[in-house]
Amino acid sequence: xxxxxxxxxxxxxxxxxxxxxxxxxxxxxxxxxxxxxxxxxxxxxxxxxxxxxxxxxxxxxxxxxxxxxxxxxxxxxxxxxxxxxxxxxxxxxxxxxxxxxxxxxxxxxx
Amino acid sequence: xxxxxxxxxxxxxxxxxxxxxxxxxxxxxxxxxxxxxxxxxxxxxxxxxxxxxxxxxxxxxxxxxxxxxxxxxxxxxxxxxxxxxxxxxxxxxxxxxxxxxxxxxxxxxxxxxxxxxx
Numbered sequence: 001x002x003x004x005x006x007x008x009x010x011x012x013x014x015x016x017x018x019x020x021x022x023x024x025x026x027x028x029x030x031x032x033x034x035x036x037x038x039x040x041x042x043x044x045x046x047x048x049x050x051x052x053x054x055x056x057x058x059x060x061x062x063x064x065x066x067x068x069x070x071x072x073x074x075x076x077x078x079x080x081x082x083x084x085x086x087x088x089x090x091x092x093x094x095x096x097x098x099x100x101x102x103x104x105x106x107x108x109x110x
Numbered sequence: 111x112x113x114x115x116x117x118x119x120x121x122x123x124x125x126x127x128x129x130x131x132x133x134x135x136x137x138x139x140x141x142x143x144x145x146x147x148x149x150x151x152x153x154x155x156x157x158x159x160x161x162x163x164x165x166x167x168x169x170x171x172x173x174x175x176x177x178x179x180x181x182x183x184x185x186x187x188x189x190x191x192x193x194x195x196x197x198x199x200x201x202x203x204x205x206x207x208x209x210x211x212x213x214x215x216x217x218x219x220x221x222x223x224x225x226x227x228x
Contacts, residue, residue: 001172003154034212038155045205045221046155051214089155093213098169099145104154 004029004090004102011108017078020105022090023071028100030071034093037066037075040104041086049088050075077107085109112136114206114219121225126196132189132206132219140164140184143209146191148202149221156202159191160209174200196226 005023012018022029022037029035035053038046048057050066053073063078073092077084090102118130132144146158159180161168168180179192189206203223207215 003156032212034214036212036214038215040155045218046215047218048210048214048216051210051216052212057216087154091155091157091213096169098171099157099160099213101147101155101157 001028001094001096001098001100004092004100006088006090006102006105008103009106009108011110012077012080013110014080014082016080017076018080018107019077020075020088020090020107022073022075022092022102024073024092024100025071027095028092029068029073031095032093033068035066035068035073036091037064037073038089038091039084039086040089046089080109082109112208112217114208114217116204116206116219116222119204119222119224121227122196123228124197124226126226127192127194128196128224130191130193130204130206130222130224132191134187134189134206134208137208137217139182139187144180144182144189145207145209145213145215146180146189147205147207147215147218148200149205150199150202153202158204160213161189198226201225201227 037050040046054066145160203221208217
């Protein structure tokens with residue numbers, strides 16, 4: 001199972017919006033609405049930010065939103081804040097009954 | 111409060127074996143599927159394995175299939191990962207994670223590190 005494709009890095013200024021893409025295939029992202037997004041700060045465990053493509057768990061800021069079109073899922077962060085600087089990973093359920101993560105995206109807040 | 115605490119890390123020689131444990135508290139362990147996810151130093155997250163709530167079904171990433179075995183003891187609220195025929199590329203921080211719905215992990219342990227090196 002190949003990793004989902006994410007940009008290695010994205011950046012934005014405080015207050016701006018950014019979008020991170022996550023591209024898979026019909027056998028994972030395109031085939032199921034089981035795409036999740038995680039935020040990971042250095043030395044910390046990942047934190048679930050979005051589940052089932054667009055559901056925001058309790059406690060996650062409304063600045064974080066998710067969507068999907070065909071084989072590509074997206075995470076949008078609006079009103080960028082310094083604390084959003086972190087690594088972000090997407091994941092998807094697959095037709096094999098397994099899970100696959102994206103390679104990760106480093107978000108830099110300028 | 112939900113807690114997942116991994117243990118069992120260390121240094122192992124190539125070809126060796128090791129068992130990781132993940133003791134949980136704060137929720138009904140026997141009701142949830144559980145997973146192991148690993149992260150090599152400076153690298154991204156990689157899904158390793160999952161087990162269903164009553165331990166009747168499990169699955170593995172191709173990279174560990176045939177070498178790793180996931181198991182659980184619902185009476186002891188503990189998840190395990192038996193790792194055999196270890197390779198250098200298995201060196202990583204290993205996290206246990208609780209499945210919510212659709213393989214979304216709202217709860218993670220702090221991770222346990224082990225290295226494979228001669």
